[in-house]
Amino acid sequence: DAGITQSPRHKVTETGTPVTLRCHQTENHRYMYWYRQDPGHGLRLIHYSYGVKDTDKGEVSDGYSVSRSKTEDFLLTLESATSSQTSVYFCAISVGQGANSPLHFGNGTRLTVT
Amino acid sequence: SQQGEEDPQALSIQEGENATMNCSYKTSINNLQWYRQNSGRGLVHLILIRSNEREKHSGRLRVTLDTSKKSSSLLITASRAADTASYFCATDGKGGSEKLVFGKGTKLTVNP
Numbered sequence: 311d312a313g314i315t316q317s318p319r320h321k322v323t324e325t326g327t328p329v330t331l332r333c334h335q336t337e338n339h340r341y342m343y344w345y346r347q348d349p350g351h352g353l354r355l356i357h358y359s360y361g362v363k364d365t366d367k368g369e370v371s372d373g374y375s376v377s378r379s380k381t382e383d384f385l386l387t388l389e390s391a392t393s394s395q396t397s398v399y400f401c402a403i404s405v406g407q408g409a410n411s412p413l414h415f416g417n418g419t420r421l422t423v424t
Numbered sequence: 425s426q427q428g429e430e431d432p433q434a435l436s437i438q439e440g441e442n443a444t445m446n447c448s449y450k451t452s453i454n455n456l457q458w459y460r461q462n463s464g465r466g467l468v469h470l471i472l473i474r475s476n477e478r479e480k481h482s483g484r485l486r487v488t489l490d491t492s493k494k495s496s497s498l499l500i501t502a503s504r505a506a507d508t509a510s511y512f513c514a515t516d517g518k519g520g521s522e523k524l525v526f527g528k529g530t531k532l533t534v535n536p
Contacts, residue, residue, distance in 0.1 A: 352526050353512070355525070369525075402466075410454055410524060412469040413524060415467045415468070
């Protein structure tokens with residue numbers, strides 16, 4: 311999977327608790343992305359990063375924050391989890407020269423908020 | 425909001441037949457990409473076609489792009505049961521957007 315590891319792979323948490331998902335890459339790529347995938351919605355971009363400490367919002371960023379303190383790690387935090395954030399979360403890296411190069415995806419984190 | 429929309433939502437064919445999936449999008453693009461997703465896995469990049477290209481081939485895959493109609497098609501020839509997956513198109517923005525926007529996908533089932 312092009313050196314991308316997502317952890318955990320599965321998580322069940324309670325409403326109102328904070329949750330952090332981790333994406334780790336081994337290849338030093340500049341651009342990293344967090345998407346969520348839901349039935350009927352396809353993949354929707356939450357946040358992305360274009361370098362260490364450089365991040366920006368996607369189309370569904372409310373309730374989420376991200377941090378990138380080093381090139382290889384991109385963290386997604388649900389500040390206070392809600393049932394609407396039950397989803398499968400995918401991290402991706404852009405493997406070419408530009409931001410709109412092909413993406414390599416991790417295998418996802420299935421999050422259930424009860 | 426979704427940029428690309430795939431059609432049909434679901435497609436079921438017999439092994440050996442060809443499968444065609446379509447993608448329509450709304451705004452100008454630099455390139456369009458197709459991805460495949462097997463159940464329970466992340467998406468895998470299949471092919472990228474630039475806005476100045478009309479057709480591209482990769483093995484059994486053929487992608488066309490019609491920028492005047494803002495549409496693309498993915499053709500899988502001589503399908504196999506292993507091609508069973510969901511297929512997504514993704515588009516960027518003409519202004520060099522750093523973001524890819526994905527459609528909702530076509531679920532392809534190839535029956536042995």
